[in-house]
Amino acid sequence: MSEFQSSAPHLVDVSTRTDLLNWGRQPNSIEDEFKAESHSSGRLIHKGPDNQPEVGLWVCTPGRWHLSIPRDELCYFVAGRATYAHLNGEVIEVMASTLVMFTAGWQGECTVHETIRNSYILL
Template sequence: MSNLITILRDTHPLPVVDACKWEKLAGDPHTVNLNCYTSADGEKIMGTWICTPGKWYVEYTKWEYCDFQEGYCVLTPEGKDPIHLKAGDKFIIEPGFKGTWEVVETVRKYFVFA
């Protein structure tokens, strides 16, 4: 039986560098993932994402919760106005989102993919 509660202070995430699979469109962005939790089936992931400036084309197939701790970025859904996000913002991205994700100032965010 797996643990039904994971206490994050007890986790020891290993940094995963430049694991982003999205298509780079501009800049030379670099990422670090600190995954604190991954479900047994790999479908749910929680951790911290740090990224330097750059731009990607993204297509979401999973739901994501984001809590920005630092930085500034612009998400632009296809055919819609840009959404400006900064430290202190919390938001959800639904599966089916397509567009661009541009990191303007280095971002640090907590995330949950489900």
């Protein structure tokens, strides 16, 4: 049975799968001209009515950008290393096996040090 044709949409091997779709350059980059911009790829698992909830797998290469999270988002990181710095100065370091709940309206910067891979749900 296909992994997408079940009563519970799912992906297997999320830490190693390579059949990801190119989601393009990460917007709001703040890197200087000598550094590469982050690029995203991933797989969408489910989108509900009006795109709520949205569930998927996201991979992002190193870089730095401004971030504003529009809806509650739960992220479970399975690989890589990144720093999320809130506008208020709070810093969240993420790596494999880190679970983070970003609340709607969270704003700051993300710096990806090593390509990150996470499963996410936007509520």
